[in-house]
Amino acid sequence: MLGKLTWDAIPFDQPIPLAAGAVVALAVLAVLIYITVKGWVPYLWREWITSVDHKRIGVMYVALAILMLMRGFIDAVMMRTQQAVAFRSNGYLPPEHFNQIFSAHGTIMIFFGAMPFMIGLMNFVVPLQLGVRDVAFPTLNSVSFWLTASGALLVNLSLVVGEFSRTGWLPFPPLSEMTYSPGVGVDYYCWALQISGVGTVLTGVNFVTTILKIRAPGMTYMRMPIFCWTALAANLLIVAAFPVLTATLAMLLLDRYLGFHFFTNTGGGNMMMFMNLIWAWGHPEVYILILPAFGVFSCVVPTFSGKPVFGYRSMVMATMAICLIAFMVWLHHFFTMGAGGDVNAIFGTMSAIIAVPTGVKIFNWLFTMYGGRVRFTVPMIWSVAFMITFTVGGLTGVLLAVPPADFMLHNSMFLVAHFHNVIVGGTVFGALAGMTYWFPKAFGFRLHEGWGRWSAYFTIAGFYVVFMPLYVVGLEGMTRRLQHYDVGAWRPWMMVSVFGVLLALVGIVLEIVTIYVSIRDRESLRDEVGDPWDGRTLEWSTASPPPEYNFAVLPHVDHEEYYWRIKQAAARSETLPEEPHYVDIEMPRNSATGFVAAFFATVMGFALIWHIWWMVGVAFVGAYATFVAFAWRDHEEHVIPAETVARNDHARRAARAKALKAYSPR
Amino acid sequence: MSDARQILETAPGDEADVEHEFGGGVMGYTVGLGLAALLTATAFVLPALNLVWPPSLPIALGVLAIAQMGVHVVFFLHVTTGPDNVNNVLALAFGALIVFLIIGGSVWIMHAMNANMMNPAMHM
């Protein structure tokens, strides 16, 4: 009846995960009960769960990402403390648990922390910057989000029911094959990623289409903000790379469930093929993580330097170059497999070549600051910290791209330090910069500067103190994923590193305090005008938070810095542009499709993991029925009358007119 | 109606006004069917007839396949080089490049790996 699922699946004998799981489950339950009692369910259902508004979906993505970053951070704290104490002893985490932790940490951070954060920012920002009302396929957008949430739920469920994969964030066979990993951990991993992967591909399709086909009148390619370019590149990478992941995991699943021989030791399988395919996805994946962050910095640095981005065309070229070369370097993750001199040399060189367009970007941000008036707000602090940190991380990356160096450093703590250096210093700093930067746009009030600043300082310091020692032990031969070790020379560095993670913890707590304080003091932090930073791109031309339809009338863009120009003109003449003619606006209706589809997907994933075949069938039928029901709908739009639009826009214009007097044009 | 001097767009596969254009309408599909059938038949018959020099056979078959894919793209999917089709073609080119890199790259890499470490006895 319940397949492989028995009481054994609950880890009664392992107090740590059991307690952690119980606490989380209780917390979730408490929140749910609280929400219900307060009578918020209808509101949440109407305004968030069934919303197809890209802004709402963006906010939900970011919220999910923050939650998952915290979960991943707890894993990180456990790993660092384990390695601090596990010198000539077993520490407090037995190997079967420790191995789950780094696997879960990597999986959660990449797939459910960093990527949703970036996708969330793109969701929120791209249509606003393009000057349009929504993405190409709003309902699909909601499906994407909920499928991502479904994957995240499954991964976290493995904490209490069964186990998670113990084979690393990428499940290399044969270790991940049935023979060597008979538990359900790898299955949790695969199904969670298959489900969220579908969501990610749909996001990619959605955003490529949006950016190429849905832009405000006059918004030619060369007038798009850099963030939109990086979003385009990242989504092209998603569309082209994620199917490889889907196919590869499908093959692994066929091996595990039906006894196929793709990657097995026996039967004519070839495990090297898995390495090859997974990295053909995996390397583009890291640029999916970093490119949107580059876009964030290309918004933040110009805004706070009071200048347009330097070398716009170079930036665009560099972005697209990275997007293409990303597909030509994947072998650098397995130089040590023995492909021979020619292959290694060519892939090594291609990897080093990526340093050129990336360097161009760094230099162009540098020259954006040059001749500017740099205001060190919190997003700008993150940006400068990023430029420094990422350059260091990129340097060590290129070092790893030199095959003989990689022969010594592959899979070492040096590698671990490299990728945290680029991921934390690039993607996470970018995410936090972007969150702080667009927070007032989303909620109508700014985040508190003072607290936010201290949060940034502590997190940045924490990062350096955690990971610089890891470079050192990496050079001393320490390999990654060690549950314990006996080498005395590594010990002191482990102690320094654990101290760093405490600093990072303080940083995160301060970030939470920042949010709390800002909500409390929201009246004094209010953004009345909709342009709190003296921004340059279109999102700052509408109200904060923007109305459902974003713009009362679509802007007619005639320049790269269109909004900046009309703002300056208005300030000089001290009059707003003429009032437009308002018309009715058609917007997509809410839809429960995403939520319902994800519900069935979760059930199906769970049933597949535990071999509960009848439940698989039921869930499949449910999903198909949802699909047909959605297709049968007759009215996809609702209309917002011109009067409402006019009323809202008058309020916005009044606030702008008032602010005009205080604004000194440049 | 549409202004011919503007940069136009069509959806891939769109019938729209192509009925009187190259590759459109019933005629287009029929021509496509004829060409595709011809290419398929050649591909199946060629090796059996021993007409080509055997070592060049894979290349011949590959060329036939690519030609046929081209026929399908033009006559069935209506993705042509017209100015209204730029975006569609660019997307296709990007896709084709990725497909090429993944298949070509994998085969090359795995060939090198196998050459360096496979035991001939193993996979018989």
Next chain:
Amino acid sequence: MRIKRAAVLTSALALSGCEISIFDPKGTIAAQDAQILVDSLAIMLAIVIPTLIAIVAFAWWYRAGNTRARYRPDFEYSGQIELVVWSIPALTVLLLAGVIWVGSHDLDPGAPIKGAGKPLTIQVVSLDWKWLFLYPDQKLASVNELVAPVGTPLRLELTSGSVMTAFFVPQWGSMIYTMNGMTSRLNLRADKAGDYYGEASQISGDGFADMHFKARAVSADDFAKWTQSAAGVPFDAAAYKELAKQGLANPALRPLAAPDLFSDIVTQKLPPGPGPKPSLRPPSVVN
């Protein structure tokens, strides 16, 4: 403590005094790898250090409060600067590409190296979670201890009797993957007598952290003596099957009874290790 590791621990204690830094190479390959690493680093630092300085300097000088800095709100393009920002990294990478090209070929793990005397062939089998070293010419089977004469080129043939992992002695040089059904090749040479740290560098399951071994470089005489010291029951297919079961092992040297053992493992005549007993959560490692 759930793992009994008395033997492993003592061998580790003996090692813990010494450094295993890759900047302290004790073999020709390690020395060259490290050299290339340092060279590449130097090439890149030449551009990265000025970049880092410029970031800090620009950010500081152009801060909003600095009235001496000239504000140029329209400075958004300069052909010369564009040229420089593309060409300087490109030139650096060009230089680096040369290093990469030469390095990848010269230091290809499969490329034979020179040294004193006839190359010594050692066959390496990674198991769950120990290392088996076979000396086909000396007819020896050594568990978790790799002994090599100083200065002699070592021709390593590697495979796995279980999952994929990687063989690595940091102070001797390059690591390489081991995979069941395949033979990877690695050429090394130890240049200074001593005891070195060897490890598995690719996660291989629950016992992974204990999957390290002692790599000893000894004089030719000591090596000859060592080959004589093999004791105990000869190592054959049955012994191999026993060893292939999951668990840890103490270092041991035994005569090798089955000369084709390695090729039997590679061709899977001897099947790969059985893995854990099927159960939801397999029991943890026991010695």
Next chain:
Amino acid sequence: MSATAAAHAASHSVARMPSHTGPANKRIVTGYGFWIFLLSDFVIFASLFAAFAVLVHNTNGGPGPHELFDLKSVAVETGALLLSTYACGLASIAAHRRSAIGFYLAMLVTAIFGAVFLGLEINEFYGFIDKGAGPQRSGFLSAFFTLVGCHGLHVSLGMLWLFTMIAQVFAKGFRDDIQRRILCFSLFWHALDIIWVGIFTAVYLYGVYL
């Protein structure tokens, strides 16, 4: 001029709006989005092709391509799928002209040839498994069944979609959103035939002759 013809003409002029005059219309957006989705599907197949190319010699002592493949049956399959694609093209022309009868007929022909194709494929798979050459037999057969089976799965889902489309046209007529779905369906069906060209060349012909 009837009202429908006028609407038809209007939809054309909208369909061809230049992009820099603002967001493209729904038909273009939908078609383009689906096109991108298809490209990502091609990449799935690319991975499977790559796996097949690498594993084709790993027969593990079992039968190889020469022993298994029957090119005659493959040729018939190919013909069936080609005719099916042709019929699908006619169906989209019928839809464009808003001829319901023509649409149903052409879709039916599409479905019949699709079914012939599927039948032959299932028969082939069944024959292999019967001979002990199932996907568990060897790496080669795993890759073969997965690649060809994935295509077959796509065709099966396409059939499901095909009948859903007939039902939708029947229930709702040639509404704009239905027309967009017909466009997507025909793109899907034609794309499957392109992939089949890759399969009959790289799997069957290469397998037998190389």
